[in-house]
Amino acid sequence: MARVIVDVMLKPEIHDPQGEAVLSASHRLGFGNVTGVRQGKRFELDIDGPAGEAALARAEELARELLANPVIEEFSLSFAE
């Protein structure tokens, strides 16, 4: 079985109110040296078969069709360590 990680983040030019809320809260908590926060989603997919190109390709298809909104989000794929 392959475990593929799909990280989905808003594109850099898209406003991220969740991240901004976390940034404000971190300053209120005394973390003044935090200068930026972006919040996204992480998916751990278990896919039948070996951890190879086929599993990555399948995960990429799923990310395009279901996990990410290509209008506002971008994603990256990796195998779990």
Place this chain on the structure above:
Amino acid sequence: MARVIVDVMLKPEIHDPQGEAVLSASHRLGFGNVTGVRQGKRFELDIDGPAGEAALARAEELARELLANPVIEEFSLSFAE
């Protein structure tokens, strides 16, 4: 500036309805070889100073205090590539 990634996932023993919804949807879309999905959060933190132990320690504090709920979630830290 250091960019630290904080990945927050539900603990393995905690029921993950979001992940299960994604799993069901992936099967409906024909991705029958996807056998499990867990959904979590990913934070990208920009922290003043070098990408070293101090930045990681600060990110860990912030994760404990704000980003993760220690009752039901676990987190991991890494530097952005």
